[in-house]
Amino acid sequence: MNHFFRLVRRIIILFLVLCTLSVAGILYYMEFELPDIDALNTVQLQVPLQIFSHDGKLIATFGEKRRIPIPYDQIPKPLIEAVLATEDQRYFQHSGVDIQGLGRAALALILTGRKLQGGSTITMQVARSFYLTRHKTFGRKLREILLAIKIEHRLTKEKILELYLNKVFLGNRAYGVGAAAEVYYGKHLNQLTLDQYAMLAGLPKAPSTLNPIANPQAAQKRRDHVLWRMRDQGYISEEEYSSATQAPLNASYHDLQTEIKAPYVAELVREQLEQMYGDSIYTDGFKVYSTIDSQLQVAANQSVREQLLAYDQRHGYRGPMENLGTPSIENMEEWEQALRKKPVINSLEPAAVVEMTKQTVTVLRSNGELTTLSWPGLSWARRQINADYLGPKPRSASQILKLGDVVLINPSPNGYQLAQIPKAEAGLVALNPRNGAILAMTGGFDYQYSKFNRITSAQRQPGSSFKPFVYSAALEKGFTLATVINDAPIIIENTADNSLWRPQNDTHKFYGPTRLRTAIIESRNLVSIRLLALMGMSYTVDYLKRFGFIPSQLPPGLSLALGTAMVTPLQMAQAYAVFANGGLKVVPFAIDTIRNSQDEVIYQAKPLVACNNDCSPSEAAAPRVLSSENTFLISSALHDVIQRGTAKQAKNLGRNDLAGKTGTTQNQVDAWFAGYNPDLVAISWVGFDQPQSLHEYGSTAALPMWMQFMQSALKGKPENIPSQPPGIISIRIDPKTGKRISANSASGMFEFFMEPYLPESDLISDTSQTGENTDEDADGNTDENTDADVVPGPDNNNTSDSNHAPETSSDPQNEMSLY
Structure with missing residues (x-):
């Protein structure tokens, strides 16, 4: 008998030793072999990229998973009760593992031979979703149990439930209850009703087949089961249960609700972010604040849409x-x-x-x-x-x-x-000339219809809207707005193939000696060509680089004076910003601030600022590329384009601080208007993606679009008229000769000059004038002057290239110049 008791005692001791070793092994495994649970405190859920306007309105979301993380204290109590009633009714009592639930699962396995129940608690589901696969094996279940125990020792119950409700897949790309509320009901989570909370709580069991979009009948049955569990466990009353089960589903798929329509901007920002951070932008929860002004973007969208539809209606059904x-x-x-x-x-x-x-x-x-x-x-x-x-x-x-x-x-x-959907396309971009921030951008009639962004990617000829840069080069070289150049026929000879180019004005008339101011106002082509020939191509091309144009965009012939460069509307906006801000070169940008998922700023734009020697310590000064005197003279002439030139329709805006230039290319293929005041630059363009004639000029196709935008953009804002630089002098001149006459003379007109380039005196003109001449009647129609100058072109310049200028022809339509 003693021997028997000694044997039993040894067996018990051995058993206790084995149990101790097993527990120690399990504890060691949990501590060193299982994943680090502490990472759950700072876990980074996959959250899509969000892009906002500068004033915080949502423009777009990018990412495969829709998720809106919500802290525990912001999750509605009825939803928590619905989830607990359905998924884990003893959640706040157990320590991560529900022995009763595991017992029921084991009994079902014994009785049926199949794994019908998993017995998983919410904590075990968190362990599985973050660290394990969904394959049903005994090994995975053991790891799930051990992980759940470890998680319960490290995290609070509230934190675990928060992780679960933000991680769980609920069908239709919705991950977490916040995203599911928007996907199925188009509402924020705290705006739902009891029956809708019950619907969401029932989805984790089979989100792809029990959701109300895929299977409304099964979804309603599952919802009612959740409500029954809530009533059974005392979370809701009989009356609440009856009312909720009678409620209709009212669920449908809701796409992302953006606040501002700016898809072309969103795609531009996305491309830049991908270059900066790679594919992680789609899951790391970045919030990007663009430079877009939401009100200006709405105005840009409306002006492009309405004016493009109006153009299309003018050309028939x-x-x-x-x-x-x-x-x-x-x-x-x-x-x-x-x-x-x-x-x-x-x-x-x-x-x-x-x-x-x-x-x-x-x-x-x-x-x-x-x-x-x-x-x-x-x-x-x-x-x-x-x-x-x-x-x-x-x-x-x-x-x-x-x-x-x-x-x-x-x-x-x-x-x-x-x-009808317009066949033509259009685009509009607006910049802040002080720092280059893109304030509005519409790259086409509709992004869904065509994703091609014509503002950043369409290389088109700007026509006469390019002329101000050529005239700016002339002013820098010593020409003045009073310089007189003959507006008479020109024949340009291409020695390479002996072809001839006969450029004309759009009126098919010639106006004789013309001052440069009038040539800009009336967009005289022959004057522009002669001016470029006098300056020289090499000098002019080098000068144009100051505005951001590159030589490869500029044709090597005199047709450059008529705007045969190949540029984008965004480049034109950058170039016109130099005139608007007084001669400083800013760089367009669309991203202002980037914040990570912890709402920390990880990127802040630091643009070059046109601050004219008054920069703050945090600002980087933009380089000066033109003198303030030069930009003042060009802006003065472009102001007259609106007051009494090709864009005089814009006078209807009732502002005196606007300047701009129309542009129409050969055969009216492209229509432009480029305009600005010191606070805002806007460029509008209209044309076909596959070039063909618009049968309209820039003044009728593009200018109304620009006007509609500017009327909205500048509404309620005071006029901002630039001051006259100290190096500019106003002198009375003879409007025919451009020479100085007596300040006391009753005839003539005043013109602005840069101090180093004052006009010569014209005493003969001063004594012979008997009446005051105005700028409008100074230049007579000299159609009878048909003696054409023949200007040989360089051997390497094929001026008859259809991309640059028309070939010689007896057909007047073929000889119509770039306007």
Whole structure:
């Protein structure tokens, strides 16, 4: 008997030793072999990139996973109760492992032979989602249990639940309850109702198949089960349960709700960020604040959209998209489905004609509603016969459409109008000339329709909007705004192939001796060409680099004077900013601040600032590339372009601090307006992606777009008229000769001059003038002057290149110069 007791005692001791060793082994494994749990305190959830305007309005989100991390104290209590009732009702009592739950799972396995239940607590699910795979094995379950115990010893219950609710996948790319609230209901999490919280709480079991979009019936059944559990455990009353189960699902897919429409800006910022930080930008929770002013961006979007639609209407109606046949009550549902498959492009909505009267059309929309278009919304639709001709004005709706036609309709303050997607494209960019910040950018009619950004990527000829840079070079070389150059025919000879180029003014007239100010105001081509020839190509090309242009963009011939360079609208904005800020070169930029997921600033833009020797210690001064006197003279001439030149329509803005220049290229392929005041530079462009004639000048196609934008952008802001630099002197001159006359003379006009380049005196003109001449009538029409100068071109300059200038031709249309 003693021997037996000794044997039992030894067995017990051995068992205790083995248990101790096992526990020690497990503790060692948990401490050194399992992952470091402390990292969960600072875990970086995969959060998409967010891009905002400068004033904090959301522009775009980039990333595969939609996640909005929410702290525990901001998670609504009903949602927490719904999750606990469904997923882990003893969560706040156990230490990471629920023995009862594991027992139920083990019993189910014994009875059925299948792993029907996992017995996992919320803590175990956190362990699995952060550190383990979803493969159901006994080894993974053991690691899950050990990790859960370790997590419970290191983190609070609230922190664990916060991790779970922000990490869990809830279907349709939604990770975490914050993102799920927006995906399914389009609301912030704290705006949901009890039945909606129950819906979200039921999703973790099978997010792809139980969500209300994929399977509404199963989702409602799961929601009601969650509500039943909440009532059973005392979280809600019988009345709350009954009311919530009767509530409709009201769930549908909600895309990201942006506050400002600026997709071209968002893509530009995304590309720059990817170059800076790589692919991590899509998951690291970066918040990027751009330079965009939300109000100016809205104004840019509206001006491009409305003016491009107006241009398109001026050139006729091209007809319906398709015809669905004869309408009837039986096929209305089929028509609605067909309409829903067609995209809405920049608020242009597809609709089908179901009824017509003499001057009204009733259309079916994709939502099943019927809308009537009145005659003012239809009467513009003259049929487009070809690019040059339109049909007669319609007198009835039947001359425009027929039953079954699928058309686009455009919402307007006066009701819906018939519309069509413009074939032409347009863009507008606005800069702050003080530091180069891009304040607004619209790169096309609609980003969904075409993602090509014409502001940053379209290399187009600027036409006469390029001339101010050539005239600036002339002023630097000693010419003045009073210098007289003959506006007479020129024949330019290309010695390489003996071809001839005969540039003309857009009026096909010649105006004789012309002062440079008048040449700028009236956009005289022959004067510009002669001026460039007098300065020399080498000097001019070198000078143009001051504005940011590179020699490879500049043609090596005299056609450069007419704007045959290949530039982007953003480059033009940068160049015009030099005039606007008084001669300093700033660099356009779109990213102001970048913050990481901890809301720490990791990047702050430090642009060059046009501060004219008054920079603060934190500002870097932009380099001076032009004298303030030079920019004052150019701005004075461009101010006159608006007051009485090719852009005098802009006088309707009622401001005296605006300057700018129209631009139209050969055969009216590109239309531009570049304009500014000291606070804002804006460039508008209109053209076809595949170059063809617009059949309109810059003053009719691009200027109205610029005007609409500037009217909104400058509303309520005081005029900012630049002061006259000390090196500028005003002198009375003879408007015909450009020479100085007596200050007391009754004739003549005043002109500005840089101090080193004062005009010569003209005593003969001073005594012979009997009446005051004005700038407008100083230059007579000298069509009778047909003696053309022949200017040989350099051997390596093919001036008959169609990209630069027209070949000689007897057809006046082919000889129309760049305007």
